Every structure is written in structure tokens, then in C-alpha cells.
Amino acid sequence: xxxxxxxxxxxxxxxxxxxxxxxxxxxxxxxxxxxxxxxxxxxxxxxxxxxxxxxxxxxxxxxxxxxxxxxxxxxxxxxxxxxxxxxxxxxxxxxxxxxxxxxxxxxxxxxxxxxxxxxxxxxxxxxxxxxxxxxxxxxxxxxxxxxxxxxxxxxxxxxxxxxxxxxxxxxxxxxxxxxxxxxxxxxxxxxxxxxxxxxxxxxxxxxxxxxxxxxxxxxxxxxxxxxxxxxxxxxxxxxxxxxxxxxxxxxxxxxxxxxxxxxxxxxxxxxxxxxxxxxxxxxxxxxxxxxxxxxxxxxxxxxxxxxxxxxxxxxxxxxxxxxxxxxxxxxxxxxxxxxxxxxxxxxxxxxxxxxxxxxxxxxxxxxxxxxxxxxxxxxxxxxxxxxxxxxxxxxxxxxxxxxxxxxxxxxxxxxxxxxxxxxxx
Numbered sequence: 001x002x003x004x005x006x007x008x009x010x011x012x013x014x015x016x017x018x019x020x021x022x023x024x025x026x027x028x029x030x031x032x033x034x035x036x037x038x039x040x041x042x043x044x045x046x047x048x049x050x051x052x053x054x055x056x057x058x059x060x061x062x063x064x065x066x067x068x069x070x071x072x073x074x075x076x077x078x079x080x081x082x083x084x085x086x087x088x089x090x091x092x093x094x095x096x097x098x099x100x101x102x103x104x105x106x107x108x109x110x111x112x113x114x115x116x117x118x119x120x121x122x123x124x125x126x127x128x129x130x131x132x133x134x135x136x137x138x139x140x141x142x143x144x145x146x147x148x149x150x151x152x153x154x155x156x157x158x159x160x161x162x163x164x165x166x167x168x169x170x171x172x173x174x175x176x177x178x179x180x181x182x183x184x185x186x187x188x189x190x191x192x193x194x195x196x197x198x199x200x201x202x203x204x205x206x207x208x209x210x211x212x213x214x215x216x217x218x219x220x221x222x223x224x225x226x227x228x229x230x231x232x233x234x235x236x237x238x239x240x241x242x243x244x245x246x247x248x249x250x251x252x253x254x255x256x257x258x259x260x261x262x263x264x265x266x267x268x269x270x271x272x273x274x275x276x277x278x279x280x281x282x283x284x285x286x287x288x289x290x291x292x293x294x295x296x297x298x299x300x301x302x303x304x305x306x307x308x309x310x311x312x313x314x315x316x317x318x319x320x321x322x323x324x325x326x327x328x329x330x331x332x333x334x335x336x337x338x339x340x341x342x343x344x345x346x347x348x349x350x351x352x353x354x355x356x357x358x359x360x361x362x363x364x365x366x367x368x369x370x371x372x373x374x375x376x377x378x379x380x381x382x383x384x385x386x387x388x389x390x391x392x393x394x395x396x397x398x399x400x401x402x403x404x405x406x407x408x409x410x411x412x413x414x415x416x417x418x419x420x421x422x423x424x425x
Contacts, residue, residue, distance in 0.1 A: 074315030116199035131256035146174030200238035226316035288355030
């Protein structure tokens with residue numbers, strides 16, 4: 001049997017599996033969730049129960065982190081030895097004089113061929129370094145603001161009603177500005193930084209050839225090994241490279257940088273927060289399966305569906321848990337626990353059943369024991385709160401708002417209120 005024929009047969013098998021999977025009815029009924037048992041947060045692999053902060057940090061946390069790294073997100077490469085930065089543009093009178101705008105290139109290689117661009121807005125006329133929110137955007141920095149001086153990206157972008165052949169179009173300038181309320185953040189004294197995720201790794205499956213993955217390949221390697229990084233881990237890695245820059249920018253308070261993400265970028269924000277303790281606060285907005293929602297609930301989007309629709313997002317090992325969630329050695333409450341003792345905000349939307357709001361809430365609640373080891377209060381709610389009634393008392397905050405899958409000004413107002421508790425002197 002020749003290689004081409006084998007590939008054709010494999011393609012047909014994958015197609016049939018995909019058709020079968022998506023023909024199955026999606027479960028949104030709580031009564032149809034099968035019985036499940038979650039991995040215990042504080043019971044180590046040797047069976048001993050972790051009872052102190054030291055035991056958590058030296059023993060249990062590394063165990064859980066390694067499991068997520070090897071079985072779900074994949075192990076990323078380290079900080080590039082030739083990492084360097086260049087300020088591409090600066091406007092000290094942006095947003096009608098209220099902000100300083102910078103575009104900064106973060107180069108991953110010495111020859112400057114691989115880089116991402118950070119778009120930053122910082123409050124103007126401020127004497128001290130400012131706190132900052134950083135997050136990835138979906139279609140290019142130019143979509144986050146109507147500022148005409150922001151370049152239209154030349155990178156691959158997803159097709160939609162306004163884009164064909166994956167070429168960005170000027171008509172989309174500012175089209176995502178509602179998700180990035182610059183004026184609100186500047187008025188509250190916060191900076192905002194965003195990066196187009198496609199600068200790091202374009203969001204489609206091409207066998208990991210068009211993003212940062214090849215930069216770490218060994219001789220003869222053509223794609224990541226089963227336990228090496230997928231696209232979400234690459235996005236999280238990119239956020240850490242942005243943090244490398246923030247540490248050098250004297251206008252930014254490197255001790256008060258929050259990482260935020262919506263949907264798939266929420267998954268990346270969670271993994272960035274778990275992987276890089278320099279992020280002082282983490283925000284997950286509607287991150288769903290593979291993010292804040294418990295996998296074992298098998299409601300809305302499931303592991304099999306996400307791995308089939310987006311086979312590049314997670315590492316190869318994660319696919320063995322398709323329709324096999326109970327075999328997972330971890331679940332998402334443990335991902336939330338990896339953020340401890342830093343504060344984390346988890347948010348859901350009432351109509352976003354695909355992301356399993358209750359599963360997102362439960363992950364926060366079940367992460368409480370990790371925060372208790374530090375003498376901290378986690379999520380102060382025994383049951384899901386009513387819509388538009390945020391719970392922000394402890395180090396784990398949660399809300400479910402009215403509306404659909406999105407990140408809105410309401411969400412941002414809650415995140416800023418929460419950040420004020422920890423970032424304001």
C-alpha cells in the first residue's frame with residue numbers, strides 16, 4: 001500500500017469520525033451529565049495528602065503542572081536567546097491626549113524574521129509606573145481600535161464576511177473595539193496591551209509550520225512531539241515574551257501586570273498565568289472547555305469536539321481523552337489552583353451554554369483548598385450567583401452576566417474593580 005493511498009484512507013477515516021461526532025446531539029441538560037469523580041486537588045500521586053503551603057509548592061503543584069504540560073497543553077520552548085525589542089512607533093498624545101500609544105516589535109530571532117507586535121496604550125502624564133492588562137486579539141491589532149495609524153496586519157487572518165483569502169482588510173479597522181474599552185481603562189488608571197495571536201501562531205492546522213513552533217525543532221523534526229506545545233501553549237508563550245518586554249519598560253509596573261483572555265484566548269491566558277508567575281492577576285472570560293470549565297461534565301463543548309474541530313490547539317497526547325474524559329489525570333479546577341496564591345477572575349455568560357458556565361463556576365469553587373494553604377479566601381459562594389451579581393470578596397472572583405459569548409464593557413468593569421483590590425496602593 002503506497003503512502004498516498006494510506007493518507008487518503010486516513011483522511012476518509014478522520015472525516016467519517018468528524019461527521020459522526022458532530023451528528024451526535026449536544027448535551028445541555030444537567031440531568032444527563034454522567035456521574036463523575038474529579039482528581040483530588042491535594043492528594044499527591046503517592047497517596048499522601050498535602051497540608052502545607054510548602055508541600056503544595058514543592059510537591060503537589062509541580063505534579064499537577066507537569067500533567068497539564070504533558071497531557072494537555074504541551075511543553076513549550078524556553079525564552080529565545082536572541083530575544084530583543086524595538087519600539088516601532090510612539091504617540092504621546094493618543095486618545096485626545098489622555099494616553100501614550102506604543103507599537104513594540106518583539107523579535108524571537110537574531111535576524112528579525114520572526115516577531116510579534118505589541119500595541120500598548122498607557123495613561124498619559126502619570127509619574128509612576130502603571131498597572132497593565134495584556135491579552136491576545138483574534139484578527140489583528142488594527143481591529144482593536146479605530147486609530148488610523150495602526151498598521152493593517154499582513155499576517156494570515158481567518159476568513160469572514162469581510163475577509164477572503166485570509167488577507168486582512170482595512171474595513172475591519174476598529175471592528176473589535178468594543179472588546180477593548182481603551183477609554184475606560186485609561187480613565188481608571190490602567191494601561192492596555194494587545195497582540196494579534198496570529199503573530200505567534202496562526203489559528204489553523206497546517207502541521208505547525210507557519211508559527212513559532214519550527215524555531216524549537218531539533219534536527220530532522222517537522223512537528224511537535226505528542227507532549228510538546230500546541231497552538232494554545234504557543235499563544236501563552238507569546239504572552240510571556242510580552243512580559244519580558246514589560247519588565248524593561250519603565251512606564252509599566254511589572255509587579256502589576258494582569259493577563260486577560262476571551263474564549264480560546266481565555267484558555268491561553270489561564271495557561272500563561274499557570275506557566276508564568278510574573279502575571280500578578282489572571283482573567284478568564286468565557287474560556288469553556290480546555291479553559292475554566294470542568295472536562296468531566298461533558299456538557300456543551302467536549303474534549304472530543306474541541307480536539308476534532310481544532311486539532312492544533314492542544315498537544316497530541318490530549319487526543320487520547322476524546323470521549324474518555326474520566327481517564328484524564330487532571331481536570332480544570334486544578335488549572336485554576338495553579339494560579340494560587342495570585343488572584344483570578346472567572347466569568348461566564350448566561351446564553352453561552354457551549355462554554356458550560358456552571359462548569360466554569362465549579363472549577364473556581366473547587367480550587368479553594370489551594371488558596372486556603374496560603375491562608376487566603378478563595379471563591380465565596382456555595383452555589384452559582386444570580387446573573388449580574390459578581391462575587392469578588394476573595395482571591396477567586398466569579399460572575400455570570402446576561403448575554404452571549406463575548407467580552408463586554410460590563411465584564412471589564414468587574415475586572416477593573418477586582419484589580420483595584422490588589423493593584424491599588
